Amino acid sequence: xxxxxxSLEGWFRDHARDLPWRRHRxxxxxxxxxxxxxxxxxxxxxxxxxxxxDRFPTPRVMVDAGEDEVLAAWEGLGYYxxxxxxxxxxxxxxxxxxxxxxxxxxxxxxxxxxxxxxAGAVASIVFEVRAPIVDGNVVxxxxxxxxxxxxxxxxxxxxxxxxxxxxxxQASASPSLCNEGLMxxxxxxxxxxxxxxxxxxxxxxxxxxxLETPDAIPRPKVRPVRQVVHMHLALIxxxxxVLLEQRPAGGLWGGLWQPLGLESSESMTLEAFRxxxxxxxxxxxxxxxxxxxxxxxxxxxxxxxxxxxxxxxRWFDRDEASRLGMARxxxxxLDRYVWSSEAD
DNA sequence: AAAACGGGGGC
DNA sequence: GCCCCAGTTTT
Numbered sequence: 001x002x003x004x005x006x007s008l009e010g011w012f013r014d015h016a017r018d019l020p021w022r023r024h025r026x027x028x029x030x031x032x033x034x035x036x037x038x039x040x041x042x043x044x045x046x047x048x049x050x051x052x053x054d055r056f057p058t059p060r061v062m063v064d065a066g067e068d069e070v071l072a073a074w075e076g077l078g079y080y081x082x083x084x085x086x087x088x089x090x091x092x093x094x095x096x097x098x099x100x101x102x103x104x105x106x107x108x109x110x111x112x113x114x115x116x117x118x119a120g121a122v123a124s125i126v127f128e129v130r131a132p133i134v135d136g137n138v139v140x141x142x143x144x145x146x147x148x149x150x151x152x153x154x155x156x157x158x159x160x161x162x163x164x165x166x167x168x169x170q171a172s173a174s175p176s177l178c179n180e181g182l183m184x185x186x187x188x189x190x191x192x193x194x195x196x197x198x199x200x201x202x203x204x205x206x207x208x209x210x211l212e213t214p215d216a217i218p219r220p221k222v223r224p225v226r227q228v229v230h231m232h233l234a235l236i237x238x239x240x241x242v243l244l245e246q247r248p249a250g251g252l253w254g255g256l257w258q259p260l261g262l263e264s265s266e267s268m269t270l271e272a273f274r275x276x277x278x279x280x281x282x283x284x285x286x287x288x289x290x291x292x293x294x295x296x297x298x299x300x301x302x303x304x305x306x307x308x309x310x311x312x313x314r315w316f317d318r319d320e321a322s323r324l325g326m327a328r329x330x331x332x333x334l335d336r337y338v339w340s341s342e343a344d
Numbered sequence: 345a346a347a348a349c350g351g352g353g354g355c
Numbered sequence: 356g357c358c359c360c361a362g363t364t365t366t
Binding site for chain 2: 039040041043044076077078079080081082155192193224250251252253254292293294295296327328
């Protein structure tokens with residue numbers, strides 16, 4: 001195990017990618033980066049990280065900015081609950097840790113949105129604590145090094161991965177080099193398809209490297225069939241403002257803003273939609289259908305233009321709406337069917 | 345233990 | 356079209 005680790009650490013020292021959160025490392029920057037990176041590719045976050053940190057340079061600034069600001073800054077990154085959890089974590093850091101990110105696995109794990117992986121990552125990478133970490137990369141590397149021919153989401157494989165990581169970090173000279181190196185290896189060498197075993201620091205002691213097709217393991221996760229959701233929206237404008245509402249905190253696009261609408265498992269007729277809306281519409285016409293593929297479902301968005309006499313509700317002009325958190329497809333629809341038509 | 349939860353990128 | 360991604364929380 002010792003030689004495995006030192007070879008991994010040495011490899012990482014030489015081959016670490018130049019990433020924003022590595023360039024300038026602070027506990028807060030690392031915590032934010034880890035929350036952003038959950039189930040999200042490094043390349044996506046690398047583009048957004050510095051802007052986000054400029055906006056929220058400390059936990060205190062984030063708390064004062066408020067959850068809505070954080071949601072807005074999170075736009076396009078998905079899994080929006082993470083943004084709310086990050087804001088809650090910032091509040092917890094300010095209120096119970098004096099504004100400083102805690103350094104122990106236990107204290108980190110008690111923060112909202114921080115589970116075993118993230119706690120171990122921050123503790124080891126920032127504070128050099130001997131804590132193991134297991135992410136998708138580590139699961140893949142473990143299954144290959146140990147030659148475990150199981151599904152990537154097999155609970156027994158996950159357990160083996162934690163044990164493997166634990167063994168590595170205990171034998172390491174530097175928990176941060178060891179852990180980050182392990183993930184970096186999975187991201188750049190031991191990739192899901194066509195891993196480059198020829199340059200891998202673990203190849204000598206890897207079971208899969210001796211196989212003809214090392215990428216045959218781990219086996220793919222089982223994916224549930226995507227559910228279909230029909231979303232019906234009414235674009236209601238008046239004097240350069242559009243009527244919007246905030247989605248419930250839980251579920252799809254939780255806490256994000258959108259035009260008045262309804263969801264159903266089946267498509268609705270225009271009349272049914274009109275009847276089902278909680279406000280009376282003077283006119284309502286269907287203008288477009290958009291299809292959105294998400295990991296867990298297919299969303300059909302039926303876009304309508306409508307008018308109402310009603311004045312109550314939350315109305316926003318273009319500038320105000322730009323500062324609200326919205327799902328990407330919803331933002332696109334407003335840009336296309338509301339704001340662009342102002343020029344007509 | 346299983347389900348819920350986005351949006352892209354790579355092929 | 357399918358698979359994947361620096362996972363966590365809720366049920």
